[in-house]
Amino acid sequence: MLEEILVTARKRSENIQETPVAITAFSGDALRAQGILTAQDLAKSVPSLQINDSTAPQIFIRGIGQRAGLARFDPSVSVYLDGIFIPRPDGQLLDTIDIESVQVLRGPQGTLFGKNNTGGALVFSLVKPGGEGNDYVEGALGSYSEQRFRAGFDIPITDKLNSRLAISSQRRDGFLHDISGVENQSLDRLSFIFQTDWMLSDSVSIDSLAYFGKIRERYPSYHCKIVNDDALFVNGLGILWAGDTDPSNPHAYKDNCNANSRDALKDLNTNQGDSQRQKKAQDVMLLASTLNWQISEDYNLKAILGYRDATKIGPQTQADEGGPKSYFRGMVLGDNEQESLTAELQLNGSTFDGGVDFTTGLFVQSEFKSETFLTSNELIGAEAVPFIALAAGQSGVDVSALNGLLDALSVPGGTLPVVAGALPVSTLQDFEIEGETYAIFSQATWHITDNLEFTFGGRYTEEVRRSDLFTQTANLEEISSVISAANPRFVPVLPSLGAFAYLGSWAEDPIQIANDILRNAYPGEIGAPLNPAVKDELDSVFREFTPMTSLAWVIPEQWLFDSPVNSMMMYGTWSNGFKSGFQEPFGVDGLIEVAPERLENREIGLKIDAFDNSLRLNIALYSMIFENMQLITVSVDSANTLVVSSQNAGESMIEGGELELLWLPTENLMFSFNYSNNNYRFIEFDDFDLAELALKGQKVPVDRSDEDFAVSPEVTAAFGAQYTFITQNSVFTPRLDVSYKSEVYMGLDDASWDVAKRDPGSIYAKATTLVDARFSWFMPDRDLTISAYIKNLTDKRYDIGAVATASSLGTYVQVLGEPRMFGIEARQTF
Incomplete structure (x- = not known):
């Protein structure tokens, strides 16, 4: 059972x-x-x-x-x-x-x-201190030189004070080889957990926790695929990149992406170049203490205090266009701090002779976060006529007023090459966020009868946010001076745009020459001289009340007499959720406010135990209305510069169902199965055409409500089977797990959905079935377990992350999940 x-x-x-x-x-x-x-x-x-x-x-x-x-x-x-x-x-x-x-x-x-x-x-x-049989030592060896060690020990101090120490270390080489010579998707983690359990009296205890963690590993590199030739960075703006030597046939940008495509490389190989910073380095400390006071048989008071301090260590690449050349990069620099202090007071109890159970309390949190983020683009080029037309269209200037400049750039047979910092060469933003959260909550369950209960409750939350943003942009006039001084053939024509006419031909690759000069002059990560910082600040207060009600009915036992069902509960729930709004940088416009999310959920459920409690079946059906979903999109600021930002989708709906089944047909055999089907639908999702914004500065509305939700599969399923063989001195347990996820849409912008409709397989992570196998040998007389395992038994290639930006970058970057991994582990308990 x-x-x-x-x-x-x-x-x-x-x-x-x-x-x-x-x-x-x-x-x-x-x-x-x-x-x-x-x-x-x-x-x-x-x-x-x-x-x-x-x-x-x-x-x-x-x-x-x-x-x-x-x-x-x-x-x-x-x-x-x-x-x-x-x-x-x-x-x-x-x-x-x-x-x-x-x-x-x-x-x-x-x-x-x-x-x-x-x-x-x-x-x-x-695991709490003072338990029986909780001491253990565990070690494992596996694929890609994986080494894992874990141990946990109780350390009695006095009759009233127990403590426990747990240690974990895991290392593994990366399985993604980048042509630059590094191995990505590695593991290198070390952590310690120390707990104490102090019984001050029969009714009062204090549980404390100290956690320290260190990560020094490399996260995945990825592959690149061009999905839209009309994207702004491909052909949409008519711009040229380093490597383009024929303006009538630009190809460098596409070649750069294709050099890192899966079709061009060996299996489990990538080509992101020397400028990638796939470093994942972080130190984390968590200190916490919980006071439990059993006031009486019916009332318990709990006070929880937690402090967390984490440092994310840069530089870490967060985004690029997907190729080995550093045409576009977004990365976190320096030491980025995260500090939070939380306090919660809970009173739990029972009143009216046990007829009502309740929980009520207060919650307070103070949090500070800092982040230094760099976005950079290389100098680009264009023929003079399209470049002047682009610059004029973005700024609203009549092109005919620039005829004199066009005449100055004209040469027999055309115009001189133009190289410019038309895309932001470097933008460095120091972002500091402070916030406080205050909440009061209460929830009670009224046991109307032995079988019928009604639960109701609510929470009032107030979120205060203060953000300071310090922005430094590239000094284009100084860039003009540095490049023209290094090579007099670069003649400044629009210093405010860092634009030069090159007294030579496209065949000489003037864009590469100019970028090399700039890189040699400013060899660091920032790669350009910066203007003085401009400060922007914004304060916001978000308030929300999130109520809930639930009605649950346990079918009376006498109704189930002589049936295979041992117990059955039916419930219906109406609940609400709230995610705070926030502030974020929006190019030259400084900080903007993104509205909070709100979610209303209606759910019915069924929970059954049957066949002498050997089978368990749980089902949930729900319909959710989502307001102001916070989505990441690509837009332009008031200077018509491309920025990655957030916006709120007006309204959306999620309808679905979940099933979980666990069955023991015999003492030795166990089956598990779960399934979910979620239907996602935008009801209102308005955006603006990115090309019209970037090229003309005009806001042309676009209805995006027909798009699929990104990142989440509609269907998931999993099946597990385990059999236990018992001999006189051993227990052998083979186990098989199969998991399935349907295809997942990975688009970020409107054009990605257009591409997906034309070619359904282009911007979807494919449906994936993964098989894991495990065999354990337990020796009871020694309290020793030895296990062998294989993950991803069929060596399936699948995506664990991807993003398509078909409107702007025109690329689809994909992150591979783990290939087949195998190993052996041993666990000794005491």
């Missing part, structure tokens, strides 16, 4: 089958049985869960998540460790280190868990 699983989705311990929440829970033993080492692995076994991890984790539940990992963006799925809110889940706290259990709550959790839970929440609980 299946064991009872206790969860804390409603801030109190309850049987999962009697909790009216769509939730998947794993014990530490279940995680090890499946070989789950990170939260990313959970996505193979949890319906509607999608996790991509490259520069930072991208966690999506039911199609709701955050696509970028920059400091300005809050997650849409929150992470908690022992009740402590982790505002930035980009450290290795998502590794399953010394974990007692993991709970994945699906759907908005806006009442008890607060803001940034529109998608749901991941709740991790650590």
